[in-house]
Amino acid sequence: MSEALLPLLLAVPLAGSMLMLVLPGPLAERIAAQLGVVVAGATTVVAGWAAAAAEDVDVAWVPSLGLRFHLGIDGISAPLVLLTAGLTFLCLVYTLRVRPAAGRLRALVGLVLLLEVGMLGTFVALDLLLFFVFFEVVLLPMWFVIAQWGDDTVPGARVAAANKFILYTLLGSAVMLLGILLVRAETGTFDMVALAEADGAGMSRGVQILAFLALALGFAVKAPMWPLHSWLPDAHTSAPTIGSVLLAGVLLKMGTYGLVRIALPIVPEGAEVLAPFLGAFAVVGIIYGALACLAQRDLKRLIAFSSVGHMGFVLLGIATLTPVGVNGALFANVAHGLITGLLFFLVGAIKDRHHTADLEELGGGLYDRAPRLGGLLVFGAIASVGLPGLAGFWGEMLALLGAFDPDPALHRGYFLVLMGLAGLGVVLTTVYLVTLVRRVAQGQSVARWRDAVLLGDATPAELAVWSPIVVLVLVLGLWPALLLDVTDPVVRSVLGG
Amino acid sequence: MDRIQSIDYLAIAPPLIVALTAIGVLVLDLFLPAGRKAVVGWIGIAGLGVAALMLFPLAGERDQHRATFCVPGEGLVLPACSYVVDDLTLVFQALVLAGAVVVLLLSLDTVRDSRLPAGEYSFLLLASVAGAVTLAASRDILTLVVALEVVSLPAFALVALRRFDSRSSEAALKLFLVSVVSTAVMLFGLSLIYGLTGAVHLDRIATALADPGVRGPAATLGVVLAIAGFGFKVAAVPFHFWAPDTYEGAPVPIAAYLSVVSKAAGFVGLALLLTVGFEPYADVWAPAVAVLAAVTMTVGNLVALRQRHAVRLLAWSSIAQSGYMLVPLGSAGRADSSVADVLPATVAYVLAYAVMNLGAFAVVTLVGRHRAANRIEDYRSLGRTEPLTAFALAFSLACLAGLPPGLLGLFAKVVVFQAPIEQGVGWLAVVMAVNVVIGLYYYLAWAAVLYARAPDTSPAAVRPPSYRISVSDGLAIGITLGASLWLSVLPRMVLEALD
Numbered sequence: 003m004s005e006a007l008l009p010l011l012l013a014v015p016l017a018g019s020m021l022m023l024v025l026p027g028p029l030a031e032r033i034a035a036q037l038g039v040v041v042a043g044a045t046t047v048v049a050g051w052a053a054a055a056a057e058d059v060d061v062a063w064v065p066s067l068g069l070r071f072h073l074g075i076d077g078i079s080a081p082l083v084l085l086t087a088g089l090t091f092l093c094l095v096y097t098l099r100v101r102p103a104a105g106r107l108r109a110l111v112g113l114v115l116l117l118e119v120g121m122l123g124t125f126v127a128l129d130l131l132l133f134f135v136f137f138e139v140v141l142l143p144m145w146f147v148i149a150q151w152g153d154d155t156v157p158g159a160r161v162a163a164a165n166k167f168i169l170y171t172l173l174g175s176a177v178m179l180l181g182i183l184l185v186r187a188e189t190g191t192f193d194m195v196a197l198a199e200a201d202g203a204g205m206s207r208g209v210q211i212l213a214f215l216a217l218a219l220g221f222a223v224k225a226p227m228w229p230l231h232s233w234l235p236d237a238h239t240s241a242p243t244i245g246s247v248l249l250a251g252v253l254l255k256m257g258t259y260g261l262v263r264i265a266l267p268i269v270p271e272g273a274e275v276l277a278p279f280l281g282a283f284a285v286v287g288i289i290y291g292a293l294a295c296l297a298q299r300d301l302k303r304l305i306a307f308s309s310v311g312h313m314g315f316v317l318l319g320i321a322t323l324t325p326v327g328v329n330g331a332l333f334a335n336v337a338h339g340l341i342t343g344l345l346f347f348l349v350g351a352i353k354d355r356h357h358t359a360d361l362e363e364l365g366g367g368l369y370d371r372a373p374r375l376g377g378l379l380v381f382g383a384i385a386s387v388g389l390p391g392l393a394g395f396w397g398e399m400l401a402l403l404g405a406f407d408p409d410p411a412l413h414r415g416y417f418l419v420l421m422g423l424a425g426l427g428v429v430l431t432t433v434y435l436v437t438l439v440r441r442v443a444q445g446q447s448v449a450r451w452r453d454a455v456l457l458g459d460a461t462p463a464e465l466a467v468w469s470p471i472v473v474l475v476l477v478l479g480l481w482p483a484l485l486l487d488v489t490d491p492v493v494r495s496v497l498g499g
Numbered sequence: 500m501d502r503i504q505s506i507d508y509l510a511i512a513p514p515l516i517v518a519l520t521a522i523g524v525l526v527l528d529l530f531l532p533a534g535r536k537a538v539v540g541w542i543g544i545a546g547l548g549v550a551a552l553m554l555f556p557l558a559g560e561r562d563q564h565r566a567t568f569c570v571p572g573e574g575l576v577l578p579a580c581s582y583v584v585d586d587l588t589l590v591f592q593a594l595v596l597a598g599a600v601v602v603l604l605l606s607l608d609t610v611r612d613s614r615l616p617a618g619e620y621s622f623l624l625l626a627s628v629a630g631a632v633t634l635a636a637s638r639d640i641l642t643l644v645v646a647l648e649v650v651s652l653p654a655f656a657l658v659a660l661r662r663f664d665s666r667s668s669e670a671a672l673k674l675f676l677v678s679v680v681s682t683a684v685m686l687f688g689l690s691l692i693y694g695l696t697g698a699v700h701l702d703r704i705a706t707a708l709a710d711p712g713v714r715g716p717a718a719t720l721g722v723v724l725a726i727a728g729f730g731f732k733v734a735a736v737p738f739h740f741w742a743p744d745t746y747e748g749a750p751v752p753i754a755a756y757l758s759v760v761s762k763a764a765g766f767v768g769l770a771l772l773l774t775v776g777f778e779p780y781a782d783v784w785a786p787a788v789a790v791l792a793a794v795t796m797t798v799g800n801l802v803a804l805r806q807r808h809a810v811r812l813l814a815w816s817s818i819a820q821s822g823y824m825l826v827p828l829g830s831a832g833r834a835d836s837s838v839a840d841v842l843p844a845t846v847a848y849v850l851a852y853a854v855m856n857l858g859a860f861a862v863v864t865l866v867g868r869h870r871a872a873n874r875i876e877d878y879r880s881l882g883r884t885e886p887l888t889a890f891a892l893a894f895s896l897a898c899l900a901g902l903p904p905g906l907l908g909l910f911a912k913v914v915v916f917q918a919p920i921e922q923g924v925g926w927l928a929v930v931m932a933v934n935v936v937i938g939l940y941y942y943l944a945w946a947a948v949l950y951a952r953a954p955d956t957s958p959a960a961v962r963p964p965s966y967r968i969s970v971s972d973g974l975a976i977g978i979t980l981g982a983s984l985w986l987s988v989l990p991r992m993v994l995e996a997l998d
Binding site: 027064067139187 | 843886890897902903904906909910913914916917920921925928929932933935936939940943947950990991994995
């Protein structure tokens, strides 16, 4: 039974998505959201069960390609699988009450479930080509979600943003495919477990560098790493709320997960050579993201740029090649998924109420108008700053700690400089988030909103969706071992002890 | 020595049945009243079906390697055969016959609506198919050339059948001139090869070319000219100029035929000639084909970006796809592997391409019946009114782009990518990677139109289209969609066609 869990994990949302396609239109439109919640709920249950059972599946799919349907779940993937299933579930629950303005719920729910198949598949695939397939599965659904349900105040903007997203990502993943095929050409297998155990054996140093470069390029576009991030702010600005939540909460993690799961263990020599560059780009991303945030006028764009900075910490942790740094990266991955997911929910709620996310137009006084919404925004902001006691703290702290004492193969002085610069980034992050809180939450409402009748505070339904995230942010902040104990043993074995 | 040949009729049954059906429908057409002409189309389909059935006994005993029209060996020279039934033959014959069935299904309504002569139409199409089926089994250069001409000659007439439309005549003339010139070029190249080797059978040519005494500028020129000749047939850049105009001017099912069946025939001829006949010259032709592949896909994709007309877009996209198909051949013969190693990748891509491109053409034919202009804009909101048809087109486009859920296209691209990487032609793989991204843009833009909301201010004329779909069109769309869905889940039939 338990060996069927992982296929079931993918089959449930896939079946749900197919159901949306084949059900007769009017009926499906009426029950789409409810059905979506049931399917996503079932997926979450299966995800929890599968994570506990941790049973591998390995069946040949396309022998001539060497493609095997090889799935597995361990300490690195389990947190991300649970994050994916949970956030998708919450997004669909959110859709129950907060209907998208563009309507067409059936198609939206179907696409979100298909997206979930891709995201979950990416995290549980143990065959390089299968990983690639799932990596690509997310593209079209996300493209449609942005292009069809996105913000269309500027005509054509959402399609342009969606195109930018898919073309950037595809260019990255096409190069990544070359890397995957190069690995296979040299070693004769796509099996990630066997390749990780081989620890780069069978590949010359030059091949490893080339393969790491190709693989990392694909992951770096997805993560996104500066200077390959420019699709992200546009995509977030245009995406509907649940699109933004899943994009920031899960899709970005596919890039950093790929680095930890594939690039580091399979081509370790390549990683050693190129890690300093990765670290440098990561730190530039941290500082660039923070500075860009200071200059933003749009709330969604601001959170998007903050993601560039936060993912910079994740990349820095990975670049240290140490268990501490990589654990920090994985922790920051999950924390960022929760916190930014929450922030995008909140910003979406603010935008729905004001029909704008422009900071000037919003003015201050959110506490005044909508105390619960304002309070949650401040909670999200300080969690994002990395206040100790909240989830945002540990990951970034461990990433910096990793940079303080990087892998012996790396130049320590260099990484100390990176650590110092990243520390500066932390300060800048604090500055812009505190500024944000002051500008949006505090002060007096401008006249335009003071008299507006429609502006309500967070509804019970919204609170029901957001409170699990708030609780998890607190729990992980107060009890980081909950996550670190899961990731640490696997990280150590991935990094070769 | 036995100089009287015995012909293996089972081996040649597929082309024979198609050819007999062709003559049959032409004669039958004379005796049919004007209102019953549609029958010839169905008889043609039945004939193709029977021919396809003959492939089963052949496939069942394929280990025997049936061959016919052989010359006996003398001394050290092995016997050689002109018509050989091997895996490659069977796979391509199946492809050609199945593709032709879909084309004929799509043609039924086109013939009726455009008042094309039904008997001639079916006859010409079946005659061309007979050539394509023969081509797959040809193993000497004379049979190859004759079969290729049998494919092409009826095609000129088919393109020209829309006599009321001057674009149709222009398209036919273009195709005719280009084809004649390319045949002349190819014949010149092949005659050089024949003069140097004294052989017509591909395996004997290979043996003779391997002799260092033969190697020289004349043989190289012969090889290059022969490639150029086939370059026209498969619409590789810079021999592609005829394709967009011809596709646009021809009846849409004929455009589908040219871009799938006729192109597949060109590819099988090229692949046989290069990997069998010119095998010792791989070091000469592989780099040339690699450059041809890179230029073809890049030009095809870049020009496709600017197309607003559905058939022209598919024409340019199919030029780009030709580039992908050439990639494995372009990376042949490196890294101490046998030249024939790249053959399965080419075959796999041609098969996958045939399924997905026919799927796109099936829907384009259908829309073209209602919107003669057939611009991309005419597909706006098709997803609202014709969800299944729109899904079929969207899925075909996803396959052509190589993006999930179009897994068939993705797997086919992976197979093609594997060849240059394993053979160490990295630059070609990188060029192709960039091209895949460019290609995505226009496929996606088209798919987006399918599901876009109609502008609110639209006059009634731009109302989203809703059609009554005839049985034959429904079957054609159903067959291609079913095949591409099935092969997306279980692609072994395509990817391991030669195993």
